[in-house]
Amino acid sequence: MRALLLRDLALAVRAGGGFGLGLSFFLIVTVLVPFAVGPDTGTLAPIAPGVLWIGALLACLLSLDRILALDWEDGSLDLLATAPLPLEGIVTVKALAHWITTGLPLVAAAPALGVLLSLPGPGYLWLFVSLLLGTPALSVIGTFGAALVVGLKRGGLLMSLLVLPLYVPTLIFGAEVARRGAEGLDVQTPLLMLAGISTGSLALLPFAAAAVLRVNLR
Amino acid sequence: MLTLDSVSVTRGGVPVLDDVSLALGRGQAVVLRGPNGSGKTTLLRTVAGLQPPAAGRIEGAERVAYAGHADGLKASLSAAENLRFWVSAFGTHDILPALAAFDLEALADRRAGEMSAGQKRRLGLARMLVTGRPVWVLDEPTVSLDTTSVGLFAKAVSDHLEKGGAALIATHIDLGLPDTRTLDVTPYRARPRAAAADEAFL
Amino acid sequence: MSLWEYANPVKFIRLADRMLPPVAVLALLCLVVGLVWGFFFTPDDYRQGSTVKIIYLHVPSALMAINAWLMMLVASLIWIIRRHHVSALAARAAAPVGATMTVIALATGAIWGQPMWGTWWAWDPRLTSFLILFLFYLGYMALWEAIESDDTAADLTAILCLVGSVFAILSRYAVNFWNQGLHQGASLSMDAEENVADVFWLPLLVCMAGFVLLFLALVLLRTQTEIRARRTRALIARERAA
Numbered sequence: 001m002r003a004l005l006l007r008d009l010a011l012a013v014r015a016g017g018g019f020g021l022g023l024s025f026f027l028i029v030t031v032l033v034p035f036a037v038g039p040d041t042g043t044l045a046p047i048a049p050g051v052l053w054i055g056a057l058l059a060c061l062l063s064l065d066r067i068l069a070l071d072w073e074d075g076s077l078d079l080l081a082t083a084p085l086p087l088e089g090i091v092t093v094k095a096l097a098h099w100i101t102t103g104l105p106l107v108a109a110a111p112a113l114g115v116l117l118s119l120p121g122p123g124y125l126w127l128f129v130s131l132l133l134g135t136p137a138l139s140v141i142g143t144f145g146a147a148l149v150v151g152l153k154r155g156g157l158l159m160s161l162l163v164l165p166l167y168v169p170t171l172i173f174g175a176e177v178a179r180r181g182a183e184g185l186d187v188q189t190p191l192l193m194l195a196g197i198s199t200g201s202l203a204l205l206p207f208a209a210a211a212v213l214r215v216n217l218r
Numbered sequence: 219m220l221t222l223d224s225v226s227v228t229r230g231g232v233p234v235l236d237d238v239s240l241a242l243g244r245g246q247a248v249v250l251r252g253p254n255g256s257g258k259t260t261l262l263r264t265v266a267g268l269q270p271p272a273a274g275r276i277e278g279a280e281r282v283a284y285a286g287h288a289d290g291l292k293a294s295l296s297a298a299e300n301l302r303f304w305v306s307a308f309g310t311h312d313i314l315p316a317l318a319a320f321d322l323e324a325l326a327d328r329r330a331g332e333m334s335a336g337q338k339r340r341l342g343l344a345r346m347l348v349t350g351r352p353v354w355v356l357d358e359p360t361v362s363l364d365t366t367s368v369g370l371f372a373k374a375v376s377d378h379l380e381k382g383g384a385a386l387i388a389t390h391i392d393l394g395l396p397d398t399r400t401l402d403v404t405p406y407r408a409r410p411r412a413a414a415a416d417e418a419f420l
Numbered sequence: 421m422s423l424w425e426y427a428n429p430v431k432f433i434r435l436a437d438r439m440l441p442p443v444a445v446l447a448l449l450c451l452v453v454g455l456v457w458g459f460f461f462t463p464d465d466y467r468q469g470s471t472v473k474i475i476y477l478h479v480p481s482a483l484m485a486i487n488a489w490l491m492m493l494v495a496s497l498i499w500i501i502r503r504h505h506v507s508a509l510a511a512r513a514a515a516p517v518g519a520t521m522t523v524i525a526l527a528t529g530a531i532w533g534q535p536m537w538g539t540w541w542a543w544d545p546r547l548t549s550f551l552i553l554f555l556f557y558l559g560y561m562a563l564w565e566a567i568e569s570d571d572t573a574a575d576l577t578a579i580l581c582l583v584g585s586v587f588a589i590l591s592r593y594a595v596n597f598w599n600q601g602l603h604q605g606a607s608l609s610m611d612a613e614e615n616v617a618d619v620f621w622l623p624l625l626v627c628m629a630g631f632v633l634l635f636l637a638l639v640l641l642r643t644q645t646e647i648r649a650r651r652t653r654a655l656i657a658r659e660r661a662a
Contacts (some may be wrong), residue, residue: 002306003306165556166587172598173594
C-alpha cells in the first residue's frame, strides 16, 4: 500500500503534470475572474470564497482522469488487481495520492489567491479549513468517477458529467463555510456537514469504486 | 498447484471456450496453443482471477502470477524502481536475481521509457521472479524478444520449474522445456451460440 | 407462480403486450378527465387566480420525476442482487421518461413562478433540487449510451444509480440549508390545514393517477422495445456464429 502511494507520488512528480498543472489552472481561473466582473473590491470580496471553491473544484476535476487511465493503458491496473492488495485499498491509495498531488497544493495556495480577490480578513482561516476538509471528498468522489469511465476512450467529458452532480453537496457546504467565515458568521453547522460528507465518502465510496473497477476489468 | 475443472470462459459476454480441464503440478509446464482469437488470452485472464469463469472451478488462483500483453511498466521510473515497486506489492525481498536472470543489471538505472521494446519485455518478465508466486501464467511472453532473450526466458522458466514452480504459457515458440505438455485449445472452442448474457432473450 | 417469473424477457413481453392497451387507455382517460375537470370546472384561487391551474401538470410531473428515480433505484438493486436482465433494461427505459417529467416539472414551475413570484427562475431549494436531479438523469443516460457491452453498462449504471441516490438526497438537504426558498410547502401534506381545498384536490388526484399510468405505459413500452432490441442483437450474433 505504502509502496503504491510512493510510486504514484513519484510518477506525479516526475511526469510534471501532477503538482503543477492543477495549481496553475487554479491560479489562472482566479486571475480571470476580476477581468470578467471588474476590479472593484466591493464586487470581489463577497464572491471571493465561492470563486476560490469553484476554482479548486475545477482544478481537481481536471486531473481526475490521470488517477486510473494511465495505469489502465499500460496494463499495470491488471497487474495490480492480481497482486495481493485489495482493490478497495488500491483505489483508496489512488485517491489519497491524487489528494496529495492536487488537493493539498490547492489548499495551500488558496489563501494566497484569496489576496488577489480581496477576501476579507477572517475568511482566510475558514477558506483554508473548508478546503482542507472538502478536497479529500472531491478526490474520493472523483476516483469513483474515474473508475466508472476507465475503459472508455475519450471518457473525460462523460466523467465531468457524472462527477459534477456528485460534487454539489461538498461544494455547497464547503463554500458556505468559507462564506460564513468571511462574513464573520457561525460556521459550525456547515463545517460539521462538510466533515460528515468527507468522512462518509472516504469510508464508503472506495467500495463502490472497487466494484466498478472489477466490472471494468473483466 | 493449479487445477481447472470444466472451466468455461466468455469474452465480452460471448462464450469462447467450454469445458477446459487442466491440472498443473510442481515442476510442470503447459503450453497453450491455438489460432488467434481462439480464447487463449481470455482463459489466462480468467485463471489470473481478472474475470470470473462462466462455469467450472479454478483452484489455486491465489498462487498465480500473471503477465499479459502489456508490461505494466512506468516510463518515468527506472528498471530497478519498477521492480522494487512490485517487490513491495508482493511482499518479497530482492530484485537482484530477477535483474540477473534477464541480463538487466546494466540497465537497472535506465528509465523504462528509454528502453527498447525487447528490453521492456525482459523487464516485464523479470517481474514474475520478484512476485515469489509459484504458478506463472504468461501470455505470449516472447513477443519482441530476440533469440538470446528467448534463451534467457526459457532458462528462467526451467529454473522456476526446477525449484518446484509451475507455468502456464501461451506461446507459438518451442521453448525446449522439460516436462512440458501442450494443450491445444481448438477442440474446446465453445459451440456457436449467443452470448451467455443474451441467452435469456432467445 | 411468483412475481419473478416476469423476469423472463419472453414472459415479460407477453405480459406487457396484454397490459399496455388497458393501461394506456386508462392513462388517457384519467389525464383527459383530470385536466378538463381541473382546468374548466374548478374555481379560481382567491389569491393566485387562474394561474393555480397549472398545478394539474406541475405536481403530478414533479411526483413522477422523483418516483421514476426511485423505480430506477429499485430496479438497479434487483439487477445487482438477482441479475434479472429485464430489471436492468426497465431502469434504462425509465430514465428518459423520468428526465422528461423533471423537465415538465421545471418548465411548468417556471411558468407558474413568473406571475406568482415575478421571476421565471429563482434559486429556490425545490427548484434547485429538481435541476440537480435532472443532471443526475443526464449522467445516468449518458453512461448507458457510452458503454458498448450490455452487461457492463447495466452493472456500472446500477452502481451509479445507488451512489447517485445517496448524493441526490445529500444535495436536497444541502440545497435546503443553502437557501430557504420561496416555494410553498408541500401542497399535499397530510396536515389538514396546509392542504389545498377539496375542490382542487380531487381533480389533482385524478391527474396524478393519470401521470402514474402514463409513466407505467411508457416504461412498459420502452422496456419492451429494449428487450426486443437486445433480442435482435442476440439473434444476429447467433446467426453470425452459426
